[in-house]
Amino acid sequence: MEGLRVADADLVVYIHPSKANKIKQAVLRQLSSALLFQFNENFDGVVLAYDEQFQSNKAKITPGIVPNLGVKLKAKLLLFSPKPDMLLEGKVVKLGKESIHVIVLGFSSAAITFEDIREEFKYKTKHGESVFASMSHKRHVIKVGSMIRFLVKSFDEEILHISGSLIPPHTGCIRWLYRHTIEEVSQLDRSLKKQREKDLEVEMQEQDTQVDAAFTSSIHRHKSKRKRTAEES
Incomplete structure (x- = not known):
């Protein structure tokens, strides 16, 4: 089916500092809630699945009124991007x-x-x-x-x-x-087989004609030779 593709992505996922002791689990939950089955403009498609690869076990604290932990990771994304005429x-x-x-x-x-x-x-x-x-x-x-x-x-x-x-x-x-495609292919195969058999039959007939002609020509040459020999005698 058209409309499906795989894309590589460099992501930064932000989680609450209270999740610092369970960073991977928190990141996966965040990815699932923020990405899956939603259209993402950055990737121009709906994210159906992801395969993540953490670059490090460390997270960087981001400044702000409510500080968060920023976790970098790479991921392969399965995207659904239907376009006109697909x-x-x-x-x-x-x-x-x-x-x-x-x-x-x-x-x-x-x-x-x-x-x-x-x-x-x-x-x-x-x-x-x-x-x-x-x-x-x-x-x-x-x-x-x-x-x-x-x-x-x-x-x-x-x-x-x-x-x-x-x-x-x-x-x-x-x-x-x-099924219709299979039937069409079968009919085409049968037609090609019949055509090959017909071509082979024609080729064999032509070969038989050539052999007959060569044989007839050989007999004529042999009779002519015998006739010239008899006249010379």
Whole structure:
């Protein structure tokens, strides 16, 4: 899935002096509360996870009305940075006539409105269950619980909400897209195999024709030689 990346960061985490005897634990709690699942402008993304590496066990006291301890560390950050035209994947949690609602990575919501669902899909109710079913491929169905791939139109950084689209042909139910791709590859392989067999058959026919021609030519040369020998005698 697009939108995920890893970044290296040099951080300074400030903790209360009362935590001086448990610096690492205090730093980790501060990182979790201040960074995780929030959009960070400095890193241009939502921090999903981090792998920290403390540069030192020492902390520097920072001046101020309320002094704090500043702890330096390096960290690798896993960031979620969805941009327009990226392809994301998520689970359908709600579906209606006018929209499809999706959860991405378990925390970010996404909505695909009716005008962003390609005409191939029609809203239906089957056995009391609402679905968007493809008119071109009867097995291509989107329903609650489906994992879908969609295109990003925009991303609201404050509420972590994504506006998506199912207009491109390579979007839709991931299971169907995967199976359809496998079938296309299989059909292509079969076509290539048939073409190779046909080419081999043509090549063998050409070789047989060349052998027949060479054999016929050899017989003609042999008869001509015998005829010249008989005339000379």
